[in-house]
Amino acid sequence: MKLDGSIAAVVTGGASGLGEGTARAIAATGAKVAVFDLNEERGEIVAAEIGGVFCKVDVTDDASVAAAFAKARAAHGQERLTVNCAGIATGQKTVSRKKDTGEIRAHDMAQFERTVRVNLFGTFRVLSQSAAGMVTL
Ligand SMILES: NC(=O)c1ccc[n+]([C@@H]2O[C@H](COP(=O)([O-])OP(=O)(O)OC[C@H]3O[C@@H](n4cnc5c(N)ncnc54)[C@H](O)[C@@H]3O)[C@@H](O)[C@H]2O)c1
Secondary structure, three states, rough: OOOOOOOOEEEEOOOHHHHHHHHHHHHHHOOOOOOOOEOOOHHHHHHHOOEEEEOOOOOOOHHHHHHHHHHHHHHHOOOOOOEEEOOOOOOOOEEOOOEEEEEEOOHHHHHHHHHHHHHHHHHHHHHHHHHHOOOOO
């Protein structure tokens, strides 16, 4: 795919880490980039630095994702490229033993479910809503 100023792109998690690096790399080609992130403060900075638009979003929420796409598309037109980098890491073992008491502890399932909601369902929600826009092209 040839990237240039005619292409609109969306990068989730674009305020930090892998997403920020991706947003900057895509913007360097001349493409228009919408930075999707929960972190408004960092997201606005990154978007301003790359000449893009920041769209506050929680990828775990349908309406929030729809509102972010509406803002991005109003600014740049229908995106042709979407990269999902929004994510969290829980950093907890499947099973662990407490150092002081020796107590064996299973993984905290609430944490695991939160991770799946953001990393898996969030990614699918964004790509599905993006594809729904792309098929109109
Ligand atoms: N960095 C690595 O080397 C690496 C390697 C393998 C996997 N990962 C995974 O990739 C993902 C991104 O890694 P990273 O290093 O860029 O992390 P990061 O924390 O630097 O960036 C993640 C971004 O996602 C955003 N975010 C989190 N939850 C969100 C939500 N609900 N809605 C919208 N935005 C949300 C955060 O605000 C943050 O800006 C993580 O899930 C991480 O575990 C990273």
